[in-house]
Amino acid sequence: MISISCFGLLFQIYHVKLNEMSSLCHRICYRWSSLRITGLIFSSKQETKLLPRASYSLRSRSGLDTHPCLLTQKFCGLKSSNLSFSAADSPPSKEDGAAWFAEDNVFLNTNPNHGKTELPSLSIDIQPVALGDVPAPSLFEEISEEDALQIEASPPLPPTSFTLRDYVDQSETLTKLVLLGVDLTKLEGRPNVANMLLRLDFDRDIKERLLFLRDVGVEDHLLGAFLTKNPFILSEDMENLQIRVQYLQSKKFSKEAIARMVSRAPYLLNFSVERLDNRLGFYQKELGLNVQKTRDLVTRLPRLLTGSLEPVKENLKVCRIELGFRDNEIQHMVTSVPKLLTASKKKVTRLFDYLHNTMGIPHHLMTKFPQVFNAKFLRIKDRHLFLEHLGRAQYDPTQPNYISLDKLVATPDHVFCVEIAKGTLLDFEAFQKTL
Template sequence: MASSSTQLCLQCRRLLCSKTVANTWKYATQARHCTTVTRVPIKFLQGSSVISGNRKTTQATQRWKQQMFCYSDFTAKQLANEEKEDQDKELSRANVVEYKPSLPITDAVPLTESLTSLDLDAATEFSALEEIGDEEAVSISVPSAMPPASTSLRDYVDQSETLSKLVQLGVLLWKLEQKPNVGSMLLRLDFHTDVAPRLLFLKEVGVEHSRFGYIITHNPFILTESLENLQARVNYLKSKKFSSETVASMVSRAPYLLNFSVKRLDNRLGFYQQQLNLSTANTRNIVARLPKLLCGSLEPVKENLKVCEIELGFKQNEIQHIILAVPKVLTANKRKLTQIFDFVHNTMKVPHHLIAKFPQVLNAKFLRIRERHLFLEYLGRAQYDPTLPTYISLDRLVYLPDDTFCIELALATLDDFYLFQKTL
């Protein structure tokens, strides 16, 4: 067997020197046949005993390495032979290095059969059409389509139904990104089980559909409040004789209103009633007009009340009248409040009782008051005493449009007023 195998290899080496490409591939196939082995009997001598066994040599990895080695070796030899063929054919044959297989060669297997068995083995191991059991299917982990991390919620809109629906409602995601932990909270919410019931509740309360985006943008935590708590707070407001339309308006303009407990809402209403010495109806009136009084901190409110009483010098009844007319004075900026009062009282010489009578001036823009007063003073018409004929009230001074102000109060043209503004 060994001598016959040796003779077969010698024949293969002689055929490798052919010139044509067709013969080259033909004989290369024959040469590769020499490297394919099925089963080889192996004997191991241990002392006097002989242990026989069969070693399987048709493994895919070993066959592939041997075939590639034979093919590479043959290609290199063929190129060398073609370059030196014109010089010396005998020398080119001598330069061909004999290939000695590392394993004994027995029955040769055709290459096509070898490759076919290799492909079948690989297909059996990695086939995509292979049926799997239920347990194996459950164990397969499917990677999430969402980005693992991002600094912007817009990267998740296409994969999250909740975010895409919120965008359609008019929610501003870029504002929600500025609040800590809000983005991760929204991604954990399910639109059908978490968001939709709250939206239906707001609709039942009377909130318009166009206000949903504003409410969620400023208070996304309303989506995590239980429906029982939300209903209890609405019922409390109605028990205090707030109409359904008023409650809907309050919720639309103060998004955090329904996040506060019934006890806190009751304490806030009691605070304003006691501090301002108001009746129940008047307390309900200022809260309905400015529902943020129930949501914000009480410290700025207490500070503004002290400023009006101590620094500005208003009496208790005057403060009460100012708050009833302009509730925004309770939450106004302290610096702006004192700046307007100082100019109206000390520069324009308007007494306290007239300011209390027209408290809208405390909520106006300081620049508008200053420009119009200086223009009237330039024209000699800055008269704010109601006992004189050319009296100009503070409310008309502040709230009339520019053209009406020029015609009725300044008795001048609008162009004159614009030219005067350029001189300031």
């Protein structure tokens, strides 16, 4: 009986030790797995710090503790799901992290004083979770009120609006156009322009055309004003734009002339080659100009190629029929003052009537100085009446004290009063008050 009881006692002790050894092996193996993950985090290139074991607070939205290996997804750039850091957690200092890592490299701490082995304690019961087992986020998943308040949502764009101001902050294209100096307030009222701009992508549709305009010769500080006047060039085909520039080059327009024409007439490159050729042919035939004079005419006033031809035809008819100028006189006047072709018919006839019928100036003198048709009517009238008051209104070049039209119109008031009228500026101003 005694031997049987001793045998039973020894068997129980052996069974208990066997269970302790099994538990020890299991915990050592699992601890090794945890340390491999910890080493991976320390070896990553991200500037991260390990949290102390007691302060891990990675939790899924279900509230359960998450395996530390999911930290790798966060720091190494892998895709993570349903993870959130607790606001109460704070990263440890460099010394704390190093001490913890050094401690975890020791599996068994031996105390020589007591002569027994102590197992390292695990403060967190870590459950192994494979990376592939992380559930994907759901669009219908409920979130807490605090998480909802942290979501930054942009205000929705209005489906319709009377101004582009509502879209500037949300549209990269409109923002960059404003920085270039484009006046959106002048564009939003024009038909179809606002919708066109909202559909354009800056890098795909606008950038290449801006570089093209710079190559043509449009200066940087003029790009904003250019696009404000002609936003439709942003929808023109690049190949067509290049063909039109090549056409102007084939007509012997210099690079400086093309830059001047495109800058002063923004719609020039929207015209097809056929239309540009017809316009050049019209002025050459209608005015009897040679190629060089035609080129100089449209270079000085490029809107002749883009504007309506009706005012031009009307002014030519008025000069020939109503005012009585000959073709060679008209040719000389319009090549000297191209604006005469687009000037107001009323202004031209009123000036001619006063110059010819009141002041007695013949056609050939007006042809010699056509700039008189650019002057203001009241300026000519006041100066003529002042000269007439002084008895010096003499416009015949064959007579003494002759006063030419250029001096009458082009000189400043103080020069006119002293050198031409032989008076003073105060006398002229006093005379104007009597009119």
